[in-house]
Amino acid sequence: MSELQAQLHEWLDALQRRVPAAPAWLGGRWNRPGIPLLLGILIVFPLLFSGTSGFLQATIYALGYVVMALGLNIVIGFAGLLDLGYVAFYALGAYAVGWFGSGFISGAHINVLAGPNPAFGIHLNFILLLVCATIVTSIAGMIIGLPTLRLRGDYIAIVTLAFGEIIGTMVINGSNISLFGQPLTAGNLGISSIDPPWFPGTGDFGLLNLRPWYWLILAIAVVCVFVAYRLRDSRLGRAWIALREDEVAAVSMGIPLVKTKLMAYAIGAAFGGMSGVFLASFDQTVNASQFEFSFSIFIVSMVVLGGIGSIPGSILGALAISYINFYLIPDVLNTIPHAIGLNFDLTDLSIGIYGFLLVIVMVLRPQGLWPEQRRKRELAGEVAPELTELAEPSAGGVTAG
Amino acid sequence: MSAITTAQTVRERAAGPLQFLRRRVGSWGLIVALLALPLYYTIHDLTVGYQAGLTASGHPIFHHNLTVIGINLAEGLSNGAIWALIAIGYTLVYGIIELINFAHGDVFTMGSFTGASIWTTLGLTLATGPLGLILGLTLTLIVTMFVTGSLNVLIERVAYKPLRNAPKLAPLITAIGFSFVLQNVGLLWQGGNPVAVEDLINNGHVLFNISGVPIYNRYVLAIGMLIPLVLALNWFVHRTAPGRAMRATAQDPEAARLMGINVNNTISLTFMLGGMLAGAAGIIYALYGANMWYFQGFQAGLYAFTAAVMGCIGNIRGAVLGGLIIGIVQQLCNYRLGTQWTEAVIFVYLIIVMVLRPRGLLGEETREAG
Numbered sequence: 210m211s212e213l214q215a216q217l218h219e220w221l222d223a224l225q226r227r228v229p230a231a232p233a234w235l236g237g238r239w240n241r242p243g244i245p246l247l248l249g250i251l252i253v254f255p256l257l258f259s260g261t262s263g264f265l266q267a268t269i270y271a272l273g274y275v276v277m278a279l280g281l282n283i284v285i286g287f288a289g290l291l292d293l294g295y296v297a298f299y300a301l302g303a304y305a306v307g308w309f310g311s312g313f314i315s316g317a318h319i320n321v322l323a324g325p326n327p328a329f330g331i332h333l334n335f336i337l338l339l340v341c342a343t344i345v346t347s348i349a350g351m352i353i354g355l356p357t358l359r360l361r362g363d364y365i366a367i368v369t370l371a372f373g374e375i376i377g378t379m380v381i382n383g384s385n386i387s388l389f390g391q392p393l394t395a396g397n398l399g400i401s402s403i404d405p406p407w408f409p410g411t412g413d414f415g416l417l418n419l420r421p422w423y424w425l426i427l428a429i430a431v432v433c434v435f436v437a438y439r440l441r442d443s444r445l446g447r448a449w450i451a452l453r454e455d456e457v458a459a460v461s462m463g464i465p466l467v468k469t470k471l472m473a474y475a476i477g478a479a480f481g482g483m484s485g486v487f488l489a490s491f492d493q494t495v496n497a498s499q500f501e502f503s504f505s506i507f508i509v510s511m512v513v514l515g516g517i518g519s520i521p522g523s524i525l526g527a528l529a530i531s532y533i534n535f536y537l538i539p540d541v542l543n544t545i546p547h548a549i550g551l552n553f554d555l556t557d558l559s560i561g562i563y564g565f566l567l568v569i570v571m572v573l574r575p576q577g578l579w580p581e582q583r584r585k586r587e588l589a590g591e592v593a594p595e596l597t598e599l600a601e602p603s604a605g606g607v608t609a610g
Numbered sequence: 611m612s613a614i615t616t617a618q619t620v621r622e623r624a625a626g627p628l629q630f631l632r633r634r635v636g637s638w639g640l641i642v643a644l645l646a647l648p649l650y651y652t653i654h655d656l657t658v659g660y661q662a663g664l665t666a667s668g669h670p671i672f673h674h675n676l677t678v679i680g681i682n683l684a685e686g687l688s689n690g691a692i693w694a695l696i697a698i699g700y701t702l703v704y705g706i707i708e709l710i711n712f713a714h715g716d717v718f719t720m721g722s723f724t725g726a727s728i729w730t731t732l733g734l735t736l737a738t739g740p741l742g743l744i745l746g747l748t749l750t751l752i753v754t755m756f757v758t759g760s761l762n763v764l765i766e767r768v769a770y771k772p773l774r775n776a777p778k779l780a781p782l783i784t785a786i787g788f789s790f791v792l793q794n795v796g797l798l799w800q801g802g803n804p805v806a807v808e809d810l811i812n813n814g815h816v817l818f819n820i821s822g823v824p825i826y827n828r829y830v831l832a833i834g835m836l837i838p839l840v841l842a843l844n845w846f847v848h849r850t851a852p853g854r855a856m857r858a859t860a861q862d863p864e865a866a867r868l869m870g871i872n873v874n875n876t877i878s879l880t881f882m883l884g885g886m887l888a889g890a891a892g893i894i895y896a897l898y899g900a901n902m903w904y905f906q907g908f909q910a911g912l913y914a915f916t917a918a919v920m921g922c923i924g925n926i927r928g929a930v931l932g933g934l935i936i937g938i939v940q941q942l943c944n945y946r947l948g949t950q951w952t953e954a955v956i957f958v959y960l961i962i963v964m965v966l967r968p969r970g971l972l973g974e975e976t977r978e979a980g
Binding site: 285291356357359360362363364366367368370371372374375378379381382502506509510513514517557558559560561562563564565566567568571572575576 | 704708710768769772773776777778779780781782783784786787788789790791793794795797798908912915916919950951953954957958960961964965968
């Protein structure tokens with residue numbers, strides 16, 4: 210076990226050394242041509258696959274979840290507020306599409322730059338939908354954040370979990386709630402006939418060619434990575450980290466507690482909303498049964514698996530978990546039992562395998578696959594090894610006993 | 611300590627002249643909020659009344675008495691007994707290592723499944739006769755409690771113990787991982803749909819009436835199991851040496867270790883006790899409604915955790931109180947508002963608890979909630 214662990218650590222550290230740091234304008238050192246090269250590879254990547262390839266589809270979902278993981282990483286990683294209700298923002302983003310990008314609100318006749326769509330309903334351009342969702346989810350994020358301001362640690366987790374579940378129940382029962390004769394949601398039936406994104410010159414995005422979808426979500430993800438890096442190194446980002454490390458010290462240094470925490474919730478929520486808009490458009494349906502607690506857990510496990518507070522970690526975690534769920538288990542591993550002569554489908558075991566992988570990875574590498582530099586220094590660097598036990602008596606003691 | 615200081619600063623800054631009012635809201639607000647639902651329906655039943663049937667000519671008959679609210683409360687309390695038993699497991703574990711044991715609800719499911727398999731193997735049916743049933747069910751209970759207790763200890767050893775020094779979120783993720791593993795075990799074991807089990811206690815039989823409120827066999831089972839189990843646990847925690855070790859470890863693991871307590875074994879013991887109570891709750895649940903489902907533990911876990919937080923996390927009496935309250939709230943919502951809203955209402959209550967009295971109904975100020 211420990212040999213395997215050492216090997217894993219070695220590989221990941223080598224990988225971390227090899228990938229260049231972000232350029233100066235992204236807040237890192239600009240010493241290697243890695244970033245444009247990586248971007249170039251990412252842009253031509255879908256041309257290697259057919260337009261309907263399952264792998265490409267999995268990649269599109271994975272990039273959608275990268276955006277969510279980056280947003281949740283702001284709340285959990287930077288500001289240290291454990292949010293277990295992230296699904297609420299996915300739901301709100303998706304319903305922004307359901308309400309303002311489909312024929313669902315059939316009494317209205319509005320079309321703003323949304324291409325050729327039926328006359329009834331509200332149809333906004335994809336970019337406008339992103340803006341709408343960002344505004345709605347930021348406000349919702351602040352509302353959810355308000356009752357948690359006095360609380361710390363796991364209590365925040367419980368309140369956010371409760372909010373996530375309340376929103377989940379609301380959207381399921383929303384078909385029975387009417388405002389001006391218009392049901393709030395379509396409940397478990399789902400709102401279908403979602404507008405595909407439309408831009409002048411591109412035409413509607415179709416499911417026979419997934420490449421435009423890929424480029425769209427890649428663009429969103431790249432912007433989000435950029436924003437996340439700049440936020441981390443901004444005044445606000447440093448305030449978040451200060452609050453996370455020591456609330457009392459941070460407040461006495463003049464950091465506005467309420468504003469800073471609410472900003473973390475709002476910005477994290479906005480990322481979730483944007484991703485929700487994209488995923489709802491890509492799924493072409495907004496169904497209340499998608500917004501379950503397990504989704505929040507799905508995103509939290511991405512952030513924790515990658516390394517709490519680490520931007521490349523969140524990206525890696527999101528990619529790893531989405532590929533495991535959408536590609537590795539259903540498409541690749543599923544044929545193995547039949548190949549070795551066993552007569553069962555691996556999909557029956559998918560939640561179990563997923564859970565088992567979470568346990569194994571966390572036990573082998575609890576700091577995450579790609580830990581944040583600051584935390585790494587905290588865990589290893591600052592104190593000489595022989596002094597670690599003295600420096601962290603409570604942590605060292607429990608295992609020793 | 612730091613949390614308390616911050617919370618006080620924040621509170622004082624925000625409070626100003628309204629501090630007096632805020633303090634009153636802090637101490638009484640939650641109790642008022644909790645009484646709101648039963649009181650509203652009591653008054654509603656007495657003044658507006660409820661429809662109790664139709665006359666021969668088809669006109670509705672309205673009654674103005676407390677029978678229906680009594681039925682709701684009785685059903686609620688006995689439902690709550692199950693949540694209370696699960697909540698104790700959460701509260702014990704949280705009290706000692708400050709971890710939300712997400713796998714606990716699924717240990718409860720395993721309790722139902724194990725129990726049902728054991729009594730099917732023993733061949734128990736209603737025809738077995740009372741003595742045979744009592745002996746058989748006692749045996750089932752003992753074996754199941756042992757199985758679920760050991761399962762919980764196993765989970766602790768594999769998934770939580772290696773992570774004592776890790777960031778606090780790491781064990782949370784392994785807990786979730788184990789929850790998924792157990793759900794998958796349940797899915798393979800009993801299939802994806804709710805399974806009917808043998809109704810061994812004749813659960814719909816009215817044992818006696820208290821002024822019009824029928825007391826069913828299932829109520830007697832739930833309450834009748836809760837009381838001795840809680841008394842036994844209370845005795846264990848407060849009167850025995852391992853119990854004292856548990857309390858010491860919960861207060862300060864480091865000091866407990868210096869006093870010669872084996873902290874690891876004490877933590878495992880806590881998981882054992884929590885798992886045993888979850889197993890008992892699983893059996894009661896399966897007998898109570900005569901069915902079970904691989905996914906039942908998810909909702910039960912959330913309700914029980916809400917109950918534990920509501921009562922005061924780390925406090926056994928608080929967990930029982932919270933469980934009973936959640937049971938009543940759940941029953942009132944199910945009956946009056948419709949089942950689809952129950953979950954939302956319970957979580958609204960959870961948020962009210964967190965806003966008005968984060969330390970819970972029976973709680974003192976703690977490290978986490980100021």
